[in-house]
Amino acid sequence: MAQRTRRYLIRRVTVVLLTLFVVTLLSFLLMRLSPVDPATAYVKRNSAVVTQEQIDEARVILGLDKPLPVQYFDWVVDALHMDFGISLGTGNPVTEELAKTVPVMADRKKYQASIPVIFWIEEQYGANEAMFFAEKLVQSGIMELDFNQNGYSYYERQVSHDPGWFLNVMASPYRINLRRFIDYILFDLYAQGYASVTKSFFVEYLDYLEMQQKFYGKVKEKYPAHFKTEHDIMALKVNQARLLAKCEDFEQQNESIKDLAYSGSGYCIVVPTKPEELAEEGINLSHCVGQYIDRVAGGECHILFLRRRGAPDRSLVTLQLSGKQICQAQGFNRRPITDQERRFLVQWGREKDIQIAV
Template sequence: MLNNKEKIDELKNQIRSSNFESYQYIGSRSKKLIGTMYVKQKMDYGFHIYYIHEPSETDPLAGKNGTISEMFYDLRNKKYWIKRNLKDVNFSVRNVDSIFPKDYDQRVEIFNLLSTKANQGLYNSALHFLGAMGKEQSEMFGRFFHRLITEYSYFELLYKAGIKIDSNTYVKNPNGKSPMEILGLSKTQWKMTNKYKLSIGTFNKLSNDTADQQLINYLDYIKTLEQEYGLEKVQEFLSNEKSYLYGEHVYRSRPAIEIAKRYNLPIKHFIRYIYFECDVSQGLNAYAALSDYADYIRMTTEMGYERFDRYPRFLRTAHDIASRNYKIKLNEEEMKEWETSYQINKQYEYSYQGYKIFPPKDPSDLIKEGNVLGHCVGSYVNKVRKGTSVILFLREREDVESPLVTIEVKGNCIAQARGKMNNPPSNEQNVIIKKFAEKYQLAI
């Protein structure tokens, strides 16, 4: 009966004489053979390998007689173990690392040896994702192989589905049996992600079947318009409309769908106008077109116009004309409401580095601001009176009569800041606005 050492030597001889694919680790300095990896089996989702470590006087893992390690690694079924000299050892980072070379440059050969045609590139991609995270400096074989199967085994399914993930990817169910389950996507969201080549983070933590169906219908319509106009608008549409459809209430701009519903406009006709016609004939991107249109239709509606062009060929011109014609005369009761709002808004008076921020005292101050800067803040009189918006002026302390930047605060957020002709504030002015936001704990 063979003793343990004899059994180990016999196993080494069997492996060396097998037809297993192999790879020799040669020391970069000593140029001596350190060990040899033998691949007993490789699968689309893992491998079964041996590693024979040559005897060493200095390496305790090898010892004077050398060692043989066996590693089984099955990502799909999450089965993994390591044996050393026929005995089970912990599946630890250190024990995994002992099976692989310390020379990072050998990774290409090792990954090629362990990979099948179906999972080519999987291990290299996982190494870059998991080999070094946070403040770790170097990418380690053992660390990434250990993390991949103990914490991130879903990486294999996502990789094969062509999904690129990073540390910001939201994973709802790490044990899911499909990419859709892992990422927590509905069938319609999964269909949209693939059909329109959307970022995998498009639907992070969003769950709303009604919104899913509405969005895919709108995207189908956008695609037909893209072909008609020769423009790509899917991402721009998502950026402006997705939050509204899913009820997130945090909008990059006024959503076209919300404006259409509020003013009883045919939604698809309005989408065509804002996203395509304004771009092709007027050179306006959707963000600018929506901003101008929201003010334009509000002003014309508040002025009681029964007949006005709902789809002006020159939106900016129509907007500016409406702004100049927009006159609000408050009655006695409304002026009392204005004064109440003004007293509340005075809390935002602020001075910093030669600049001053303060609210308008009279409705006429808003009219003047809009006329001088060439934007439509003069039409915000009722918003300020009702307290739905706070309008503030940014001016130089030594010249408070000369408008520079108009700021709108809604809730706990700076909704917009516009200079002359709706241009953004200068870098210096942005610094002041940021300091102001920090003082009053406002999001920008």
């Protein structure tokens, strides 16, 4: 049995060596049969005037003056030492030219983790989409990608075949566009200052989408231009909305003042109907909702919005109504109202029997 195995291995090794010999010999002969003389090309690259003396000297430098079998032997030995000679086109070592076209394997933190994702994309979306991801991956400046969900690094264990967080995002109910998401994690995030896209990003990204869904009833922005900032703002809105959840009778309370809604010269008065609208107003204008949440919850006051008539959904000024009096009016960063805004409020107050005390 051992003798049979030995003979089999000898045959296999012999076949491999013969195959290598034939392949290298053919490669060498094809280069030598080229109609372009390497020595002449070498001289032309370095000199405007070509003489026979220069060509002869170049043949010596390139080893072309030796017999063909010796040239072949030298070429094989150099190739085994990863020395493929000098490029006739650029004059640089061939290994340097090859390195420019092949991804640096020092970037294995980017490429290794992407292998299962490429296979998964090919299986789910086809070869074209897998190639799109691979091409963008090479072009991206991102240094590290990690889609793993298991708490250890890809680079400490054998490569998994699970696309991990990438699959989680694509399988989410938020209808993420494959190519747009690839561009987002490989280019948009890099432009935002990300060098690594790892588990922490994917967790926050799915959290960001979920918060929008719960807060707005839909996802308004899937690929934010400033992800960290937008995520933190969204979290603040949700937290303030939780505070406002104390207002159990908020809609019923505001039903009693719905007649105060008004549209006039350049401006309008909006009566909010949901606690989430107060949270968003507070974030947009840099107000602290906690300052008046207890009073709103206790029915001591109401909150109204002063908006521009042409942009009724865009925050401008928050009004606090106590009884029949506007006792507080603040714009962005607590700015006081302008004379034009005051004139509008006075006009509105006359028609609705509301005193403007700001």
